[in-house]
Amino acid sequence: MAKDKTSRLKARTPRGFADRGPAELAGTRSMLETIRKVYELYGFEALETPFVEYTDALGKFLPDQDRPNEGVFSFQDDDEQWLSLRYDLTAPLARHVAENFDRLAKPFRSYRAGWVFRNEKPGPGRFRQFMQFDADTVGAPTVAADAEICMMAADTLEALGIKRGDYVIKVNNRKVLDGVLEAIGLGGQENAGRRLTVLRAIDKFDKVGIEGVRDLLGEGRWENPEAKSGDFTKGAGLDAENIDTVISFVALQSGEFTPLEDVTGRTAEAGAAGYEIATYRTEQGDASHFVESNKGIIDGLVNSFGNYTTSRQGIEELGEIAQLVEAAGYGRERIRIDPSVVRGLEYYTGPVFEAELTFQVADEKGRPVRFGSVGGGGRYDGLVGRFRSEPVPATGFSIGVSRLASALSYLKGAEAAPDYGPVVVVVMDRDEVAHYMGLVARLRQAGIRAEMYLGNPKNLGNQFKYADRRNSPCVVIQGSDERAAGQVQIKDLIEGAKAAAAITDNAEWRESRPAQFACAEDELVAKVIEVLDHHGVPHGAALG
RNA sequence: GCAGCUGUAGCUCAGUUGGUUAGAGCGCCGGUCUGUGGAACCGGAGGUCGGUGGUUCGAGCCCACCCAGCUGUACCA
Numbered sequence: 001m002a003k004d005k006t007s008r009l010k011a012r013t014p015r016g017f018a019d020r021g022p023a024e025l026a027g028t029r030s031m032l033e034t035i036r037k038v039y040e041l042y043g044f045e046a047l048e049t050p051f052v053e054y055t056d057a058l059g060k061f062l063p064d065q066d067r068p069n070e071g072v073f074s075f076q077d078d079d080e081q082w083l084s085l086r087y088d089l090t091a092p093l094a095r096h097v098a099e100n101f102d103r104l105a106k107p108f109r110s111y112r113a114g115w116v117f118r119n120e121k122p123g124p125g126r127f128r129q130f131m132q133f134d135a136d137t138v139g140a141p142t143v144a145a146d147a148e149i150c151m152m153a154a155d156t157l158e159a160l161g162i163k164r165g166d167y168v169i170k171v172n173n174r175k176v177l178d179g180v181l182e183a184i185g186l187g188g189q190e191n192a193g194r195r196l197t198v199l200r201a202i203d204k205f206d207k208v209g210i211e212g213v214r215d216l217l218g219e220g221r222w223e224n225p226e227a228k229s230g231d232f233t234k235g236a237g238l239d240a241e242n243i244d245t246v247i248s249f250v251a252l253q254s255g256e257f258t259p260l261e262d263v264t265g266r267t268a269e270a271g272a273a274g275y276e277i278a279t280y281r282t283e284q285g286d287a288s289h290f291v292e293s294n295k296g297i298i299d300g301l302v303n304s305f306g307n308y309t310t311s312r313q314g315i316e317e318l319g320e321i322a323q324l325v326e327a328a329g330y331g332r333e334r335i336r337i338d339p340s341v342v343r344g345l346e347y348y349t350g351p352v353f354e355a356e357l358t359f360q361v362a363d364e365k366g367r368p369v370r371f372g373s374v375g376g377g378g379r380y381d382g383l384v385g386r387f388r389s390e391p392v393p394a395t396g397f398s399i400g401v402s403r404l405a406s407a408l409s410y411l412k413g414a415e416a417a418p419d420y421g422p423v424v425v426v427v428m429d430r431d432e433v434a435h436y437m438g439l440v441a442r443l444r445q446a447g448i449r450a451e452m453y454l455g456n457p458k459n460l461g462n463q464f465k466y467a468d469r470r471n472s473p474c475v476v477i478q479g480s481d482e483r484a485a486g487q488v489q490i491k492d493l494i495e496g497a498k499a500a501a502a503i504t505d506n507a508e509w510r511e512s513r514p515a516q517f518a519c520a521e522d523e524l525v526a527k528v529i530e531v532l533d534h535h536g537v538p539h540g541a542a543l544g
Numbered sequence: 545g546c547a548g549c550u551g552u553a554g555c556u557c558a559g560u561u562g563g564u565u566a567g568a569g570c571g572c573c574g575g576u577c578u579g580u581g582g583a584a585c586c587g588g589a590g591g592u593c594g595g596u597g598g599u600u601c602g603a604g605c606c607c608a609c610c611c612a613g614c615u616g617u618a619c620c621a
Contacts, residue, residue, distance in 0.1 A: 469581095
C-alpha cells in the first residue's frame with residue numbers, strides 16, 4: 001500500500017500513557033521486590049486480581065444513570081454488561097473477599113501490586129496508568145490492625161532507602177471529623193454535599209493555608225486571592241462561628257496552635273525518647289517543660305471536641321493507635337497524629353493514613369520539587385459489606401509505586417548505575433557464523449549475557465559501534481589469524497575507553513588497540529569472567 | 545471544565561517592517577573504513593511552518609475560529 005506523507009501514521013503513545021525502558025523497569029522491579037519483602041515480613045500473602053471488573057462491583061455507576069463514571073475507563077461486554085478497568089486495588093479486593101468469603105481465613109491479610117487506570121487529565125507525575133502496591137487486613141475491627149499498617153508503611157519507606165525524617169506517616173480519624181461536622185449542623189444525608197465541600201476545604205490546608213481554608217469554608221476563594229482573578233471556588237457557606245470551630249480543628253496541626261504535652265517532672269524520660277523539650281518560665285522562675293507529641297495532640301483534641309460523641313470515639317481510637325506505635329518504638333517523627341488529613345473522601349470510615357515525603361530537591365531548572373503524598377489508606381468497614389448482609393471491617397494501605405519511583409530517582413540523582421549490555425562476538429568471517437555461535441553458546445552456558453552481531457558484518461567498525469552503544473563490557477574477536485592459532489581476541493571496552501581518552505588521532509587509535517589481549521579459545525569463558533569481575537559486571541547467579 | 549502561555553526537521557531553536565526555492569546546531573542513515581569504539585571530513589534522508597478560513601499582488605510572520613501541548617486551577621472514587 002502506497003503511503004504519501006500526509007497519510008503516514010504518526011507513532012505516539014496516548015496522552016497520559018508511557019513506554020518504559022530497561023533502566024526504569026529494573027528500578028521498578030527492585031522496588032517491588034523490596035516492598036514485597038516488608039509486606040511478607042508482616043504476614044501478608046500474595047494475591048492477584050484481573051485488570052477488568054464489572055463496573056457495578058467497583059461501585060462506579062453515575063447516580064441515577066445507566067452509565068459508568070467518566071473517570072473510569074469502561075466498555076460494554078457482548079451481553080451489554082458494563083466492564084471497567086480497575087481504578088484502584090481496594091475495590092477489587094473487596095470483591096474478591098466477598099466472592100470467596102467462606103473459604104478465606106479471617107482476618108484475611110493480603111498484598112497486591114499492579115497497574116491501575118484512571119481516565120483523568122494527566123499532568124507532571126500523573127499518568128492514566130500507574131502502579132500501586134497495597135496491603136490490607138480484612139475482618140479485623142481492632143485498631144491494632146490500623147496501627148500495624150502505619151508501622152509497616154514507615155518500615156517500607158525506610159527499606160526503600162528514604163531516611164528517617166525524610167518522610168512521615170500522618171494519621172487521622174474520619175470519626176473525629178464527622179463529629180465536628182455533626183456539631184456544626186452538617187450531619188445527616190441531606191447535608192452530604194456541603195459536608196464534602198468542608199472536607200475538601202480542609203484537605204487543601206497544605207496548599208492554601210489557614211486563611212485559604214477560612215475562605216473556602218465561607219463564601220469561597222479566588223485562585224489569585226489578592227487580584228480576585230482566575231478561577232473562583234465556591235465555598236461551603238458556613239457562618240462565622242462554625243468556621244471558627246472547623247478552623248480550630250485544622251489549626252491543631254498548623255504550627256500556629258499545636259497543643260503540647262506537659263512533661264514537667266519527667267523531662268529525663270522525654271529527653272531519652274528523643275523529644276525536643278520546650279521550657280517556659282513564670283516570672284517567679286518556675287519552669288514548665290513541654291514536648292510536641294502525639295499525646296499532646298490527642299489531649300488537645302479531647303479538650304476541644306471530646307464532648308461530641310462521634311468525635312470522642314475517633315479520638316479514643318487515635319489515642320490507642322498512638323499508644324501502640326509508641327510502644328513499638330515508632331515516635332512522632334515517623335508516625336504523626338494530624339487532624340488536617342482528610343484523604344479518600346468517600347469510603348473511609350475510621351482511621352486514615354497518608355505517607356508523605358518531606359525532603360525537597362530541585363529539578364533540572366533549579367525549581368523546588370515537592371513530592372507530597374506517595375501513599376495512603378485507611379479503614380473502610382463498609383466496602384466488603386456492599387456484597388453481603390453484614391458489615392465486614394477492613395483496613396489497608398496503598399503505595400503509589402510510580403510516583404514514589406520518580407521521587408526516589410531524584411533522591412538518588414545521577415548515581416544510577418549504568419546497565420551493561422551483553423558480550424558481543426563480532427563476525428570477521430561470514431563463513432564462520434556457526435563457529436561464532438558456538439562461542440556465544442559457551443558464554444551463555446557459563447551464565448554470561450552474550451550475543452553474536454546480527455547486523456550487516458561487512459564493516460568491523462560498525463560492529464564495535466554497536467557494542468559501544470549497547471554498553472557492552474567487552475567484545476570477542478576471531479579472524480582467520482586467531483582461528484589458525486586456536487585463539488580469540490578479547491577487547492575490554494570499558495578499559496579501552498579510559499585508555500583511549502588521551503588518543504586524538506584516529507590512525508593511532510586504530511593501531512594501538514587499547515585494552516585488547518589474545519587468549520586461547522579454551523580460555524575464553526575464564527578470561528571474559530575476569531574482565532566482567534574487574535568491572536563489577538554481574539553474571540551467572542548474580543544476574544538474578 | 546475554567547484561565548494563561550506556547551505550537552517552524554526526531555530534539556533545541558533562528559527566521560528582518562509581510563517579499564524569491566524556510567535555515568542552523570545536535571541527533572539519525574550512509575561513505576572515507578571488509579582487522580578495531582571516540583575524534584575528523586564528505587554525502588544523504590527528514591518540513592503541508594499545528595489546522596481551517598480571512599486580509600494582501602504576496603503570509604512562517606497580520607486577523608478570526610478550531611486543534612494540540614504546557615502551566616495553574618477545579619475534579620480525583
